[in-house]
Amino acid sequence: MRAFAEALITACLKESVRFELGLFSPVLKERIYGEESASFTNSSGVTVNLNLNSSHQNTRNTLVQIxxxxxxxxxxxxxxxxxxxxLSEDLKTQVEDLETTELDISDVGVWIDPIDGTSHYIKGKEKLWNGYPVSGLEVAKVLIGVYNCTTGAPMFGVVGSPFSATCHLVFGSTQPGQPLLLDPPGPLLHPNLELNLTRPVLVVGSSESSEILEKLKPRFEIISxxxxGNKLMMVLIGTADLYINSSPSELP
Incomplete structure (x- = not known):
């Protein structure tokens, strides 16, 4: 039951983003990807597709079936x-001030991870390292990335922290003339905590290769x-100096 609830919530988030981006560009709407399926089979064996539109009632009726x-x-x-x-007025102003970049939408893909760090979202069990969450609800982020479909190269990205006390939102761009960061959050370290680290901080995931970690231990303070998205945020705000992930991945 928990797995079904998780799948439905994340699918709702993903499909709402798909709908909003589809208003901007019908072509872009067809190039939106993610891990979550929008197709559900209820206990009666009926398969229902979660296709959202502007109607609250239609969405409600579809969810009732599911x-x-x-x-x-x-x-x-x-x-x-x-x-x-x-959005805050400050953030709106920053978005409006972004320079326009011409893009070939037909060669752009969007990857959505509505709840990155789902296990932490479900289980809670908060754990802090030097005042920053490394497990628990605040670890869960919302990720939206834009990339070139031909080359796979990243173009834009957004990391949001919807479950933290202050909803930090970070925008990054690799495009010429665009800012590397938009509205970067300030340090989240505990104000009374003094760090006396003699080595750079390297943040990794729990499944990182033990062989790689052994080689890095002499030179880095390694934090799991x-x-x-949470690990990227740690680097962006200066809690960590470096984030690595040696696991292979594939683009759709």
Whole structure:
């Protein structure tokens, strides 16, 4: 049941982003990818596709089918999906001030990870390292990345922290004339904690190669943390100096 709830929540988030980007470009909408499937089979054996549009009622009706008639939960999810999000005036100004970059949308792909660090999102069990979360709910991030479909090269990316006390949002770009960071959050280290580290801090995932770690131990203070987006955030705000991931990955 927990796995189903997790899949449905993340699919709702992913499909809401797909819908919003589709309003900007129907072509781009067809190049949005992610790990989550938008197809669900209810207990009656009926397969329902979660195709969102601007209608709260349509979304609610679709969710009722997926949830075997549970109208209460369907209403809660539909309300969240269609909730208007208000950005701070400072962030709005920064977004408006970004220089326009001409892109060939037909060769651009978008990868969405609605809840990066899902196990931490479900289990909680917060753990801090020098005042920064390395496990628990605050580790979970929302990731949206834009890349070139032909080369696989990254172009833009956003990391959001929806479950932290202050919803940090970081934008990065590799494009000429664009800022490397937008609205970078300040350090989250505990104000009373003094770091006396003599080596650079290297942050890794829990499944990182033990052979690689043994070679790096003499030169780095190695910290294990959950969530790819969380580890990227640690580097961006200066909590860590370097993040590595030696696991292979494939683009769609």
């Amino acid at each position: 949830l075997d008639g549970n109208e209460k939960v369907a209403e809660i999810l539909a309300t969240e999906v269609h909730k208007a999000v208000e 943390a959950g969530g790819a």
